[in-house]
Amino acid sequence: MTHPLHDLRLPGPTLVLVDDSDGLALDALRGIEDVPGIEPTVVPLSTLDGPRKGWGSVLVVAADRARLRRMASAVPLLGQCKAVACWLTDSPTPWVLVPRPEWPRLVHLAARETGDRGVLTVARFASGARAQLVVMEMARQAAGPGDTTHGGLVVSYAGRPAAPGLDARSVLLPDVAGAGDPARDVPPDVVVARRGGAPVEVAEHHVIDRAPTVVTDPGPEPVDERVFNPIGFRKDWDHPVVDLARLVDRVGPGPVTEGVVAAARAFQGVRLPADTRTADLLALAISGVPLVTEGVLDVAPPLAEALDAEVDLDDPLRREEHSLAVRRAAFDHHSTLAWRSALASRAGVRHVALPPVSALLPTKRPEMLDFALRQVARQRGAEVELVLAAHGFEPDRELVRRALGDRPHQVLTFDESAFFGDVLTAAAHAASSEVLLKVDDDDWYSPDAVHDLLMARRFSGADVVGMPSEFVYLHRSDLTVRRIHPSELFARFVAGGTLLLDRGLLRSLGDFRRVRRFVDAQLLAGVEAAGGRIYRTHGLGYVLRRTGAGHTWQRDDEEFRRPDIVASEWKGFRPSLALEADPLDMPDGGS
Known part of the structure; x- marks a missing residue:
């Protein structure tokens, strides 16, 4: 079978970066070593422990924009190269990168579909560009114009990956104690650490005049509202309510991605089994997909109440009202904005949420x-x-x-x-x-x-x-x-x-x-x-x-x-x- 990147040509050697928890991206990479125009070295993010330099090109692979944005803070120094590409394996719509003025001269820019497997953006430069900064800018621009700030809350992560959402400034630490390093010019307000770890004292930091707040129980991971949202909601439908498993199989096995949400727009609703992953439920809910649920869900009570309400999905108006109630509750309690506001409240730090x-x-x-x-x-x-x-x-x-x-x-x-x-x-x-x-x-x-x-x-x-x-x-x-x-x-x-x-x-x-x-x-x-x-x-x-x-x-x-x-x-x-x-x-x- 022809590989989706069969016609891509990149100057070698090519560093292929992928999040090793992103099963869809890893699956799509099978056979990439046989693509004639690429000389790949696949490197999972979890194995990176310092700069990776000396590459002719860099290819970042993620299932969709949400996963690209999440991995941005984990990308290390990559040196300079003349080509940087981003392959979103399960994203439905190509997006165009706008070059920054401080970059070297851009000589070629392409954004296209890759057969039936996602979309590809490729930027080629006249001279070497700092690949890490290009990748971060790709993550920043992938969701279009909008707020890309951290709202005043500086977050680091210890012993775990960053939460969903774009936070290119967040630092991934090997342990909690590193947050108090006095040599750190931008110390975190909050350190989100892995559950179950032994309690660790963090030293007071002279920049913020206190010790960063350590949080090990931040609740369910938030959902990236800049990617998963009601844009594209349909008041009508082409097909009746569909089971989530069947819907996902139509798009490709794996978690709910942008592609799954786009496919769900054609259905009257999506039926979720009781063992649905919370992340999948939240991605559908905040996108306004009408949902039929079974069993107790690990979500905020207002969202659980909205999901549990009796709704006549045959009535287009009642269906849209249900969609609105669910997406609003998901946004208020499970968006990255809500999640960061909750962290800020625990740390006693100002955070800009919805503006006055x-x-x-x-x-x-x-x-x-x-x-x-x-x-x-x-x-x-x-x-x-x-x-x-x-x-x-x-x-x-x-x-x-x-x-x-x-x-x-x-x-x-x-x-x-x-x-x-x-x-x-x-x-x-x-x-x-x-x-x-x-x-x-x-x-x-x-x-x-x-x-x-x-x-x-x-x-x-x-x-x-x-x-x-x-x-x-x-x-x-x-x-x-x-x-x-x-x-x-x-x-x-x-x-x-x-x-x-x-x-x-x-x-x-x-x-x-x-x-x-x-x-x-x-x-x-x-x-x-x-x-x-x-x-x-x-x-x-x-x-x-x-x-x-x-x-x-x-x-x-x-x-x-x-x-x-x-x-x-x-x-x-x-x-x-x-x-x-x-x-x-x-x-x-x-x-």
Whole structure:
């Protein structure tokens, strides 16, 4: 049988690096010594105990991006070579490396599929490049743009491999005592050690003025949310619920990889036996794959509860609600972000998890103020400041304070003649957070709306995140329509009442444009023109209200009921269960 790398040519000798716990990668390497264009020396990471130099090329082999990112911190000094390649044996989509400016001149770059066995990226240089740094950059870029920082927590590992997720700065130590070495310029805050080891005292380190915290019971290994996430979730399906064993066999025997998740998108759900590996369960759960489980699972109680709920997977809406509940619980308790936050808490170290958000609420309608304040006050799972921009009226500040409780807020007032864009810009300037969210005064938001936007921002790495206006309540007709809006994908448009972006990006665009109407369209057009990425997450936590008046943009109700764009239509107010609508907020005539 022809080897997947049969047509690859690399200058020899070639160092082939592989994680010896990565069975899929090891299996794919069988026969590589017979490939005519490669002179390989296969070296498992666990055998490395120092620099490995003198190679003509380096080939890193991993099952998928998650395993590549995990092994990055274990790659030693490799010297210089003119070719560095990365073969992801069970990853479905090629990715292109963007060279760094300090590297030697790039003379050739290729990213392609390797037959029916994964994808390959090859970088060739005019002169020798530091292979270790190229490999680390490959691991960093493989998941696309996004947060690659450690959030302020420096972690080392003693006697065990690094946890999933990219942490290129983490140091692998032979033992716990090495964390206290006074010659170490960047000592760890936390040392994660192998379970069952004898207790070891770690010396106080002069840089951090304390001894690093040793953790031997960090709980289940986290799942890398930059790789395993809901991007690509399908509201429909081609096949019924499938057993995990059968699904994995279709892709190739082994653990759940990116390829397995991609294949699962075509199924109504995946049935997991009671002995499913926790890592496999978490990879599917955080990816939003609808799951049918049996038995007790070694996961956080909120995730176990979400998995145990009775769900009618034949109903597309109930199926998506189940997917959302499961992926949210998995993210909150088992993502690398949650795992590192828990370690930081044990060590008493600051850690940047989900950032605070300033919600910008412009309104011309005093009659909608109570309603709008309740939408902000009910938010959970996120730190939210409200910047109320009253446009043409003076709000009751005591009413605002009572409605928001201890939530931070600011109240700004503007003359009725002020441009809508100027009102929003002033609100953005007054905001205290680095992440801004534009909200509307008459739309419904679930208690998890801000959290879910931040979650999508984290896993997508997008510049702007928003929800679709998938659910629309038509007040005059007393109808709720669910439109055919694809979600969990990169797109050109999101609902204006859900725009989440960084303050720095807004400033670079010249703030909100000085316009009377269509301020959202101006912003999105500017982001797209600048090459920014816009991500549309789920639409279950947002309902657009159409009253026929008071909007800065006008559309007839019938436009929202066109058969070609409507998936479902109900009499009365019928949002998703994920909205958790408060009875106080039911519209007149709502059922």
